[in-house]
Amino acid sequence: MMKTGLVSLREPEVVRCCKGACVSPANNDAPGAVVQTSGMLPRAGQVWAAIYENLPQPTLLLNIPDADCGARALVAVNHSARALFGEDLASHLVESANSEALDAMFEAFDQSRARPGQPPAPFSLRGEGGALFRAHFTPLPAIDALDAPWLCLVHAYQRDQDQALQELISELSALHHERSDLDALGMAVAERLREAFNTPAVALLAAEEDRFAPRWQSGDATLSARLVERLRNAQIPADLLHRMALEPGRAPDICVLNLGGPPAHGVLSWVAEIPPDARPTTLSLLATALDLLLSTAYIRESYSEERMRLRAVLEHVPSAVLLFDSEGKVVMYNSRAQAMIGHNRWRNLGPSDHPFTVCDVEGDELPVERWPLVRAVSEGIGCTNEEYVLDFGEVRRNVLMTIAPVVDESGATRLFLASATDVTERSARDRRKDEFLSVASHELRSPLTPLSGFVHLARQQAEMGKRVDPEVLRRAESQVHRLRRLVDALLDMSRIETGRLRLLKKPTSLRSLLKRIAEPWLNGHEGHRITLHNADEAIFAVIDPDRIEQVISNLIDNALKHGKKEGHVQVRLHTATAHAIISVRDEGEGMSEEEVEQIFERFYSGANARTTKSMGLGLYISRQIIEEHGGLIEIETAPGSPTEVRVLLPLGRDAE
Incomplete structure (x- = not known):
């Protein structure tokens, strides 16, 4: 049982509190009066005396702190409440610090807090058979020593059926708009009806459909179940009130109130041998109020079911989907949208509820009024496949956005449906592709210009009867080889993409192959930068030697390009378990983790190349070739550190 008690509104040296209540000075002889001893009453006493003591509405003042913050207490009872309770009960309430009457009062308070927005249940202050009351509780600001004061407005509960039903109708009319738990409200209404x-x-x-389904019941469970079974498939006449027998063939012993008929939207039934003592108008209003309650429940449940179906559909859409209304309030969004924005608290459109800013495809921030979602609300227009950049600070995401207005039957726009597809990777690929086309066109033109010049010079020499300079022919041939390598790279990419890359595998000595690969480099103008650490013994693998030469030559070329100027490049061959390992190590500035993640993608060229950017196909093709051999290519690097690329190939002599 909750501990209760009385508290004083007095300031100790100013007011003497008799039995804990506070009333006006004019009622000093009343039970529980506060007698003014000197000066003015404290502020709480003044407020009570000025406002509540002479109210025609029976009113109590309670102090109800939280459970762990002090005892509950009845502080004051006004004149109208003493008249309603009678002086004996009022004196008992005021003088008893802990009684069944006070417990009943505080239990009524607890029930009102546990069932907000629902009709208050009647209670008795004198146990079974005593007069019934209803109470409404209203919090007040803290006053003096009262840290949790509550006003309790009390009125007598009349047992007259017509008046009780009118009271219930009035409360239902005020409550059907509330967003309370309808099932709890329906159970409370059923209890009030009983x-x-x-x-x-x-x-x-x-x-x-063609039957009745139970909704809410109260009272004896067996009788309630029998009522439901009797009415489930019953044909109810169109009359407002109908009497029938619970058991066929017996005298009428139940009443049935038609709700919203004909055809009936529902029925209210109760056990009664005589008709209700209520006017037809009151019963008609009750039927309308209950029909409205049932309709509200049906609408809410239908809305909830439709909302669940819509959410299930949205969850299967492969894009981020957002539903918002014409006022910019977010109605619903799927898990992909939640993942895209990074939180689950999206309530309104605009900067305050967005962890990002919106930019155009060039990365320039847009003013809020030009954000696509905000623009849809302000201008009522959507968009189709428009690309924007969402800037989250450290991360940027490219999204392809479509917004479509959703109109109602009258043609008015009520909602907007927006979908956003994350195209960050695709946009990055497109940018690299554009860069590739630009570089490829430049690379393909680069050898053509000198080649054309060398051919023209050789033709002039031949036409003049002179011997063609071999150096001219050698340089022309060099440009042809360069052009061929570029074209071969494009053809290799095409073969890889279409699955037509073919390997001519055979048992090969990797020691001899590596020596052959490194020799042109060692004898070239940058040979002083290259160190070859070849294996001491023969190492064999079943490979396509031309393709492996293509890979290793590309790795050496990259190491010379991306390493430090005049830095050394080490090429090493050794074995580990069942693999041969060919490694190429430079003395460059290393790469970041983000660069490593992209280094094997098409059209990606290193950020630290000292020379003109390549087409970004070398490592992409190299990885595909090594994987076709059943091998692995891996990179070990870090910013500011050397980069080592390792090629792992299965050892063996037997051709497949």
Whole structure:
């Protein structure tokens, strides 16, 4: 049981509190009066005396702190409450620090807090058979020593059926707009109806196609179940009130109130041998109020079911989807949208509820009014496949956005449906592709210009009867080889993409192959930068030697390009378990983790190349070739450190 007690509103040296209540000075002889000893009453006493003491509404002042912050207490009872309770009960309430009457009062308070927005249940201050009351509780600001004061407005509960039903109708009219738990409200209404009709059982049923389905019940469980079974498939006449027998063939012993018929939207039934003592107008209003309650429940449940279906559909859409209304309030969004924005608290459109800013495809920040979602609300227009950049600070995401207005039957726009597809990777690939086309066109033109010049010079020499200079022919041939390598790279990419890359594998000595690969480099103008650490013994693998030469030559070329100027490049061959390992190590500035993640993608060229950017196909093709051999290519690097690329190939002599 909750501990209760009385508290004083007095300031100790100013006011003497008798039995804990505070009333006006004019009522000093009343039970629980506060007697003014000197000066003015403290502020709480002044407020009570000026505002509440002479109210015509019976009013109590309670102090109800949290459970762990002090005892509950009845502080004051006004003149109208003493008249309603009678002086004996009022004196008992004021003088008793802990009694069943106070417990009943505080239990009524707890029930009102546990069922907000629902009709208050009647209670008795004198146990079974005592007068019934209803109470409404209203919090007040802290006053003096009262840290949790509450006003309790009390009125007598009339057992007259017509008046009780009118009271319930009035409360239902005020409550059907509330967003309270309708099931809890329906159960409370059923209990109130049982009390009003003074019946052992009540059942409220809703129409469901050609039968009635139970909705809310109160009272004896067996009788309520029998009411439901009796009415489930019953044909109810169109009259407002109908009497029938619970058991066929017997005298009528139940009443049935038609709700919203004909055809009936539902029925209210209760056990009663006589008709209710209520006017037809009151019963008609009750039927309308209950029909409205059932309709509200049906609409909410239908809305909830449709919302669940819509959410299930949105969850299967492969894009981020957002539904918002014409006022910019977010109605619903799927998990992909939640993942895209990074939180699950999206309530309104605009900067305050967005962890990002919106930019155009060039990366320039857009003003809020030009954000696509905000623009849809302000201008009522959508968009189709427009690309924007969402800037989250450290991360940027490219999204392809489509916004479509959703109109109602009258043609008015009520909602907007937006979908956003993350195209960050695709946009990055497109940018690299554009860069590749630009570089490729430049690379393909580069050898053509000198080649054309060398051919023209050789033709002039031949036409003049002179011997063609071999150096001219050698340089022309060099440009042809360069052009061929570029074309071969493009052809290799095409073969890889279409699955037509073919390997001519055979048992090969990797020691001899590596020596052959490194020799042109060692004898070239940058030979002083290259160190070859070849294996001491023969190492064999079943490979396509031309393709492996293509890979290793590309790795050496990259090491010379991306390493430090005049830095050394080490090429090494050794074995580990069942693999041969060919490694190429430079003395460059290394790469970041982000660069490593992209280094084997098409059209990606290193950020630290000292020379003109390549087409970004070398490592992409190299990885595909090594993987076709059943091998692996890996990179070990870090910013500011050397980079080592290792090629792992399965050892063996037997051709497949």
